[in-house]
Amino acid sequence: MKNIPVYHVDAFTDQAFGGNPAGVVPEASDLTEKEMQNIASELNLSETAFLYHSDSPDADYRIRYFTPAEEIDFCGHATIATAWILATKYAWADRTNQVVLQTNGGLVPVKWVKEHGRLTAVSMTQLPPKTNDIVEDPTAIASLLGIKPSDLDEQFPIKMSNTGVWHLLVPVKTRVAIDKAQPKLNELANMNKRYNISTTHLFTFNTDDKNLDLYTRDFCPAIGIKEDPVTGAANGALAGYLYLEGVLDATKTHALMIGQGHAMNRPGFLSVTVTPQEDYPRIEVAGSAVITIEGTMTL
Template sequence: MAEQRTLKFYQADVFTAQPFGGNPVAVFPEADGLTDDELQQIAREMNLSETVFVFQPTDPTAAARLRIFTPTQEIPFAGHPVLGTFYVLAHLKRIALNEGVTCLFQECNIGVFPIEVHCEQARVVRVVMSQPKPEFLDPIETVDEVYSVGRALGLPKPGVVETNWELQVVSTGLPVLIVPVRTLTAVRSIIPDAS
């Protein structure tokens, strides 16, 4: 029989002051010793958009090393998981805080980046992070590709094509496709077709 282990985790709701609101993230503050397969299995079991595992940093300037997983894969970087993790670490007193602003560094799969934890009356009131500068990857230029994206979003051809802007993949650690849309009405009419 496999050895049973107990792992503590915390769920933080990011971008809200209300319980059960915002964007949830699971944080495992003591992940050293877990295998890659175990990390992925745990993230799949948590079934949140992201689960963060905290390790001892390999960079001496960093307060913690974070590995971020979705239910299906590890991702190099994401914003709300970093914010939620440092909020949890602050509440667990895993990082030394000053009144006002404490400046720290976090290590993730794309490098080491600054974090600010803002405190008022010994209470965390805000966590602020920096990201790498955006990297603009290949634009989507051919008419067929643009129409394919428009169809996938359920937009009529002019909704995407007549904007004078290119569809562009942009990354600050996690690539996303930016789709300029002509009107707010068109944005509100989007019904994605995942097929």
């Protein structure tokens, strides 16, 4: 019999029942892959993160992410949730400035953000961004998303972007149009699988909120999730896209505040910093978290 510590953490929020909930299993060294998948299915959250020893000299932990249906290479909000557990329950914030997590795609450093000695957020540096074209008619994409073709914002291209996994980024003119989206989930899942896309991410600069730079919404039926409330990976990929497509000035550092989850009554907020570097921009996605459940799972 195994007794496994398990946490339920709301990420990208400082209020319980907001943001995006993730499962965190911080002591997964004795678990098999099948047990990890079973735990993720049992918790039935969009993603559950599992931590165990890393063989890499440059990493503090190995981390894997499972949806209720399958393993994925990277998940932003589950990374934020895991780092929050390490900082608050395993005292990492008291003895070091950051941890480095080894994902399937590469190393992800996560640092603590403190005010007057109190942890207020954690910030992860995502993998270098890259973009790719998608050979699909924009009108067909709009139809799959349940929006009008006229809702698409033609100032910006529809593209795939990646800071860990691939996302399809769809520019939309208004927040109202994004909130009204009613995707054809089965057909959207089939299209995403053809391109190895994890999620389809709608975004707009027309946020109706002076405190937000961008408003987004994320659909991910290809990985067994209808909609994810607040997505660190997709919004990091969005920031990389904005930089690589020349929407952001490549000579300046940019601090973006992004809102998501409002359409699901789980509002959350991400702070994304884009810093120019010689070869590629550094994308840092930060947010706070709230532990809502902690306990033990018996296997």
